[in-house]
Amino acid sequence: xxxxxxxxxxxxxxxxxxxxxxxxxxxxxxxxxxxxxxxxxxxxxxxxxxxxxxxxxxxxxxxxxxxxxxxxxxxxxxxxxxxxxxxxxxxxxxxxxxxxxxxxxxxxxxxxxxxxxxxxxxxxxxxxxxxxxxxxxxxxxxxxxxxxxxxxxxxxxxxxxxxxxxxxxxxxxxxxxxxxxxxxxxxxxxxxxxxxxxxxxxxxxxxxxxxxxxxxxxxxxxxxxxxxxxxxxxxxxxxxxxxxxxxxxxxxxxxxxxxxxxxxxxxxxxxxxxxxxxxxxxxxxxxxxxxxxxxxxxxxxxxxxxxxxxxxxxxxxxxxxxxxxxxxxxxxxxxxxxxxxxxxxxxxxxxxxxxxxxxxxxxxxxxxx
Numbered sequence: 477x478x479x480x481x482x483x484x485x486x487x488x489x490x491x492x493x494x495x496x497x498x499x500x501x502x503x504x505x506x507x508x509x510x511x512x513x514x515x516x517x518x519x520x521x522x523x524x525x526x527x528x529x530x531x532x533x534x535x536x537x538x539x540x541x542x543x544x545x546x547x548x549x550x551x552x553x554x555x556x557x558x559x560x561x562x563x564x565x566x567x568x569x570x571x572x573x574x575x576x577x578x579x580x581x582x583x584x585x586x587x588x589x590x591x592x593x594x595x596x597x598x599x600x601x602x603x604x605x606x607x608x609x610x611x612x613x614x615x616x617x618x619x620x621x622x623x624x625x626x627x628x629x630x631x632x633x634x635x636x637x638x639x640x641x642x643x644x645x646x647x648x649x650x651x652x653x654x655x656x657x658x659x660x661x662x663x664x665x666x667x668x669x670x671x672x673x674x675x676x677x678x679x680x681x682x683x684x685x686x687x688x689x690x691x692x693x694x695x696x697x698x699x700x701x702x703x704x705x706x707x708x709x710x711x712x713x714x715x716x717x718x719x720x721x722x723x724x725x726x727x728x729x730x731x732x733x734x735x736x737x738x739x740x741x742x743x744x745x746x747x748x749x750x751x752x753x754x755x756x757x758x759x760x761x762x763x764x765x766x767x768x769x770x771x772x773x774x775x776x777x778x779x780x781x782x783x784x785x786x787x788x789x790x791x792x793x794x795x796x797x798x799x800x801x802x803x804x805x806x807x808x809x810x811x812x813x814x815x816x817x818x819x820x821x822x823x824x825x826x827x828x829x830x831x832x833x834x835x836x837x838x839x840x841x842x843x844x845x
Contacts, residue, residue, distance in 0.1 A: 477538075478537075480542070500826075501827050528552055544570055545571060548591045566603060573589045604640060660810070664695050676750075687796030701756070706726075738759060759818070762814075762818035
């Protein structure tokens with residue numbers, strides 16, 4: 477097939493999935509993208525108009541269009557109907573604006589949540605990056621629809637569910653050299669590879685490090701993730717506080733440098749309140765890190781149930797003691813095959829699944845039509 481992959485917010489994990497699938501697919505995949513420069517709100521509002529214009533300038537037609545939750549699919553479909561006719565459209569949900577947690581001072585703008593809803597309704601197929609994400613979105617839709625005066629159209633939730641399925645994001649990971657044996661007499665290296673933002677709760681992770689310090693537990697630290705505001709007072713204070721323990725702090729200069737840092741770490745920690753899949757954690761496990769994660773979101777699905785007691789903690793306030801216990805068992809836990817948990821998410825494995833799922837959609841769309 478010839479597939480157009482429309483990416484209105486081409487950066488980060490969105491760009492990685494689009495480019496990774498295009499590189500590994502047996503289909504012919506053409507990327508049609510807009511940068512992140514305009515911000516996600518403007519891309520959701522205006523991306524459909526701009527992508528419709530770009531599509532109108534093309535001479536070819538695809539067999540299938542895949543796009544993301546950042547596109548207003550209903551508007552795009554209306555603007556391109558004469559040109560594209562009934563070319564099936566698939567929307568891939570990296571995240572959604574209905575259940576994404578907000579800072580305490582911000583109120584939800586349901587305009588964007590409604591776009592996600594109508595996009596899912598207008599698409600021929602809906603793909604979520606995790607089963608957790610699918611459950612989360614579908615469970616929240618009825619309450620949003622009931623916010624309005626009448627004609628709640630609750631049957632649309634089942635209509636969306638009927639055409640929904642799950643495909644996790646693929647990871648483009650090189651063949652990594654085996655990690656050298658760890659010196660378990662040396663301080664463990666703790667990794668935090670998330671954005672420094674409210675939804676990743678850096679303050680919870682930093683509090684756990686303070687707890688280790690009060691208990692006299694030595695450690696080294698790698699912090700690598702996007703810093704939206706590198707001058708934020710809490711970030712600056714934390715960087716100064718842990719300067720002596722820090723091996724690296726800041727966004728890695730390249731993909732190779734990032735993976736090299738992950739291979740130096742022993743334990744990867746998260747305290748996120750938003751994680752629809754968990755790419756950073758899977759990347760860390762691929763590099764041999766032991767995960768310590770909250771027992772929420774998609775995290776339990778990334779870890780075998782038999783290992784949940786070792787790797788998951790119930791509440792934010794449980795993280796410090798959980799980290800202390802994990803460090804005490806570090807030599808034992810380090811012997812487990814953590815990279816094997818990441819292997820199913822490599823593009824070499826996932827691309828054939830994507831190809832098969834997407835190849836079946838035109839026929840299904842024709843039957844519905």
